[in-house]
Amino acid sequence: MVTANIEPQETNKAYDSDAIFAKVGRYADYMLAEKEDVFRFGLWSALMLEHLARSVLGAVHPALLAEEAEKNGFNSLALSLGLAPTGKRLVPKSIAISIVAQRLGVLFETITKEDVNFIKTHCGKRNAELHSGEEPFDAVQSIGWEPEFHRTICRLLNCINMELSDIYGEEEAEVANKLIVAYADASAKEVLGEIEAFKRDWDARNEEEKQTHLQQALLWAQRNQGHRLDCPACRSVALAFGDAVSPANVTLEDDLVVERFDVLPSHFECIACGLKISGLSRLTAAGLGDRYSKKSYSDPAEYYAIEPDWSMYEEDNNEPW
């Protein structure tokens, strides 16, 4: 067997799958700490996705991450193989994330075309944020991409024999899995047909009738009765209701105790056009399945008050002896 007298050293850190993966957990933690801020949640999510995709590809072989030889000679390839070509100081360069995604789609059966496109699009938003005047993460109020994001993250993690809970923790992984399942529920797509039917009915009403119903909906949709949303059929103010999916985060703001917790919607109602949708999967298909946070305010005395001991007092007795 022919052997060269060059001994490869450690892979350059730029292509080290473990070093790249170490950042994934950190970005995930920052992302999950910013659930209420659409912009920050989105930005951290894009960093997390790109690093996970690169880590998975690098786990197959670090050389797959190195910039192509045609562009930069073979220096990047050599560094990825643990070789140190002689010459001036070398700067490792990597392939674009779009190529990372394409290669993942070719190498792993479980990474579908949908995932490849999602990686390109979502990471493209990060580029748009950093290199242009666009605001890709602020452009939409809701995080409609979240279920697809978790689905792609889950599939990428499976490629390296990991689960969502390895990165998110058990609680958040459970929420993410619910979102993935809901998204995958093909039958939820039927709800789009229902919305269309209610829209047609609404459009057929006269203006006076519409205005009356719009005003009624506005009065009904009080904040403390649910989460306000625009109805997808008639665009009036409607409400979503749901269940808490996280323990309350208790803080003190302006002398009031504020409890915040995340809620996943379970049903939606619009009293203007009469549209009702129930089930997270159907809500997700209708674009109404995003998680939202609920707040409640209490007086500290009320919140922390210990039940008084009435045993030292006479029994309540309003009647004369």
Added chain:
Amino acid sequence: MSIKHEVQKKGWAWLRELEPSMTHIEAASKLGVPLCMGCNDPVHFLRPTSQANADDNSYSGNYGLGEFPFHTDFAILKAPPRYMYLRCEVGSSNVGTLLKDGFPFSGPKHLSLLARATVRPRRRTREGRPLLRLVERVSDERRIRWDPLYLAAASPSAKTTIDEVKQRLQDTKTERFVFDKYGDTLVLDNWRMLHAREFISDPKERVIARCYLESLW
């Protein structure tokens, strides 16, 4: 049950006066594959040292003859050594080595944030200051790293998680071992068991040989 199986099952094995005719390296080699963590000799000796006489990058330099907090060894490295072997050279009946099992408080059902908590060494190491996780999956096994002195939080949930783990540790059962005869040996899984040392009243009394093992036979 073999020593390996015992360690696999509960995280440690305690062997009274193991092979007293053998040197420490011979005894270590009989248990497993000794690992050299950068020094020339895999076996090194632990002697109680006062704070004034120790470097501040060591536990003695920070805690002296006082209690050492619970920790895993080399938690600052990306790949801490798997097993540790402690063997009595000069015994003392007054000082205990303490163990706590990391498994009960590190499973997914217990501390959901552990999976997300990212930490890093407080100072530069031979590997730089890599980002590390308190609990991570290695093949099908769980690896715990814990060092309240040398590791610092590097992500939002890490600080909260570190405080929660400290609380949980107080409720975790403690095993106590006293090395008082030559050859008394404790083998432990450094990816699972946290260890600590009690206060030492007389530093001349106690010398323990330590050797890291890559694997057990």
